Amino acid sequence: MQGNPPVRSAVLLWLLLAVALVPRAFAAQPGSTEIFIAINAMQVSIPAATHGTIHLEGPWSFHEGDDARWSDPSFDDTSWDKVMLGTPFNEQGIDTYTGYAWYRIRIQLQPNSKAAETQLALLVTPYSVGQLEVFVNGVETGQTRGMASHMEYLTGPFINTLPKPQPDGTILIAIRSWVSGSVVHGLVNQVTIGGPDHIQESYLLAKARHWDQNxxxxxxxxxxxxxxxxxxxxxxxxxxxxxxxxxxxxxxxxxxxxxxxxxxxxxxxxxxxxxxxxxxxxxxxxxxxxxxxxxxxxxxxxxxxxxxxxxxxxxxxxxxxxxxxxxxxxxxxxxxxxxxxxxxxxxxxxxxxxxxxxxxxxxxxxxxxxxxxxxxxxxxxxxxxxxxxxxxxxxxxxxxxxxxxxxxxxxxxxxxxxxxxxxxxxxxxQDEQRSSAEIEAARSVQALLIPTQLPSNRNFLLESAYLPVSGVGGDFFQVLPLKDDSMLIVVGDVSGKGLQAAMSASTLVGALRNELSNDPATILAHLNQVMLGNVLEPSGKSGTNAVAGFATCLCARIYPDGRMVIANAGHLSPYRDGRELELSPCLPLGVIPNVEYEQATLQLKHGDRLIFLSDGVVEATDPKGELFGFERTQQVSHESPRYIAQTAQRFGQNDDITVVGLYFVPA
Incomplete structure (x- = not known):
């Protein structure tokens, strides 16, 4: 009997709509052979599992709690909530949960399809931290390593080999999950079924994706x-x-x-x-x-x-x-x-x-x-x-x-x-380059401030020691032999430290070497004017290049017969055979103009030793904050300049140390 054409057309249209409206969860990768799987009582034509994979996104039956019977294929889960994998639970009307929860899904292979005769595998991909245990037809097929001990790890995808389906082709997949914290998304993110080779490829891709993402x-x-x-x-x-x-x-x-x-x-x-x-x-x-x-x-x-x-x-x-x-x-x-x-x-x-x-x-x-x-x-x-x-x-x-x-x-x-x-x-x-240039300049300046060789004389034995606290300092001394066989000794200390103090000291040394007078008081008065910038220039006008800061200075002229004329501008008094000489105090250089410096005349005896020094010796400080002081300075003042300087340095140097010694031995 020939059917009615409109009826046949309507049946064909409904079959096409049924295929088109299948959930995207069961879309499969291309394959060469077709088998049939029934999910939720609906038959769908899909590529063979031996040549492709199927994402089982749902709907899955979901229930909180834990019961060993829920892995049994005969258990009735029709009252459970229905969820789709990959979608947050709060968007599906399910609140967050903590602890155990189960997922179940039932698929059915056509008895005459190749899938019923082929070995299948299951790939389970968790969403976040937690543990999973997979049952297929009531038989455990795999679990994450921390499931038994409840030790939570960020679990990656893992493969389960599926046993043979039941005689009617039914496969019941039950997943037991456990998590200690609140779950919003659901612990199972994706489940894929297919042939072992394709599942292995999907597993490697999932591991690579996990590496790239996390x-x-x-x-x-x-x-x-x-x-x-x-x-x-x-x-x-x-x-x-x-x-x-x-x-x-x-x-x-x-x-x-x-x-x-x-x-x-x-x-x-x-x-x-x-x-x-x-x-x-x-x-x-x-x-x-x-x-x-x-x-x-x-x-x-x-x-x-x-x-x-x-x-x-x-x-x-x-x-x-x-x-x-x-x-x-x-x-x-x-x-x-x-x-x-x-x-x-x-x-x-x-x-x-x-x-x-x-x-x-x-x-x-x-x-x-x-x-x-x-x-x-x-x-x-x-x-x-x-x-x-x-x-x-x-x-x-x-x-x-x-x-x-x-x-x-x-x-x-x-x-x-x-x-x-x-x-x-x-x-x-750049700073190091500038520092290198400054060091070279400092070395040139240092050669002017500190004589490397002291002049010889048949009436005087001279020695010195200089220990700067940094590369160059503000201490200076000069020993100048005069035409009448007398010796002019100048020891000074410019305020401040470093290259600036050394440059100021070099200005004073230059002025000293150009000084025509050999009278100590006159020399100090001239250096005072240099510090203040009131020296007459060659044109007859007063200069304006003042030296920054101030300076202490001691000037002494010693004659061959032992007579010594000395003037002091705020400097430490020298020591004579272990005793400090008493000199009239006066202001340092560069404080006020037109200062008249007093000078004293003393007579040295054969064998007398004079020690000129800077305040770096007296002001040496130990780690406890105690000063070396005048008493210790006097105790070592009869020693050689090198011994005095090294003793103060070991005590605790914090300023330049200069010591000049003169031993009077007339011919």
Missing amino acids: IAAKIIAGFLFFCVALVAATLYIAQRHHSEYLWLCILCLSITVRGSLEAAFALAWVPLRVYDLLQPWTVWFFFASTLEFVLRFTGNATRRFVRIIQIGALLLPLASDFQLYRVSGYLGYLIEIVFCALVVLMLFRAWRKGRSETGVMLVPFILAAVVDSIDTLLGVAASWKWIPESYATPNFHLGPIQYSVSTVTDLVFLGSLISVIFYRFIRVS
Whole structure:
């Protein structure tokens, strides 16, 4: 009997609609042979499982709790909730849960299909931290390694070999899950069925995707920070007085440790409880070390408030250890805000004071702080259900590698650190070049201030010792033989230290060598005018080039018969055979103009020893703060100049030491 054409057309149309409306969960990869699987009482033509894979997205039957009977194929789960894998539970009307939960799905192979005769495999991909155990037709086929011990790891995909289906071709897949924390998305993310070869390929792709999404970015960022830490350590070894390099190394190592911990957790090398214990310490130690680096880098003086924030950051993980999670969260937000504001303030103040390298770090840090703050606000908004959870943790991709906002902020911060290192390296190199030029100039000046050879004379034996506290100082002395076989000795000390003091001293030495008079009082009066800049120039006009600061000076002229004429301008009196000579005090050079310096006349005896010295001997200070003092100076004043200088130096030198000795032995 020939059928009615409109009826045949309607039947054909409904069959096409049935195929088109099958859930996308059962879309399969291309294959060469077709088999038939019935899911939810609906027959679907799909590629052979031996040549393709099928994603079983659902609907799955879901129920919280734990019961061994739920793995039995005969158990009735029609009253359970229905869920789709890969979709957050809160979007499917299911609240968060903790502990055990079961997933069940039933598929049926056509008895005459090749799938009923072929070995099948199952690939299960978890969503986050937890444990899974898979049952097929009531038989356990696989579980994650921490299921028995309830040790949580970030579990990756794993393969289950399926037993032969029941005689009617039915396969009941039951998945038992356990998690200690609240689950929002559902622990099972994807289930794929297919032939062993194709499942193995899918497994390798899933492992590679897991590596790209959870591990690669962390390892790359950690390696970059480790390289910067090595550079900083090298700079600190070369320049020990720059402690900011040490703290730069420490903060980079803290980020490296944090990234290594996250990568180890993603690789399931570290359980969740260990990760939760260590991760907060790495984060807050990074905050504390960054504050210390910025504090030393900017030279900021507000150390007390910084120390309070550092102590608070380092103690904050203890709140989580005592399960004070809400308190820990609020305090964490507060410390993070104060941390960002404090770092920006210290960098900005240093930049305003002329430290241009802090400006190089200021803008990148502000950018990183803003991005990190936005990420934190999104997390808070998602926890309060103001926005969907998917918006709270936005991820980005660079090729196959997935990275998060925290990775972006870390790399921006790393860029600022690299910029600072190179900027500081260039500036230090320029400073070293200038220092080298200054050292060469100082050596030239030093040759003028300190005679390397003392003049010989048949009536006097002379020796000296000079120990500068740095490369060059403000002490000077001159021993000038005169035509009548007398000896002119000048010892002085210019205020200040370093090259500036040495340049001032060289000006006085130059004026001394051009002085026509050999009278001590007249010489001091002339040097006083030089210090004040009131010396007449060749044109007859008064000069205006005053020498910075002031200077003490002692001038003595000793004749062959032992007569000594001496004048003092605020300098230490010399010692004669262990006793200090009493001289009239007078103002140092460069204080007021037109000073008349008094001079005294003394008579030396055969064998007398005179010791002229600078205040670096008397003012030597030991670690306890005790001065070498006049009493100790007098006790050693009968010794040689070298012995006196070395004794004061060992006691605790903090200024230039100059000692000149004269031994009177007339022919």
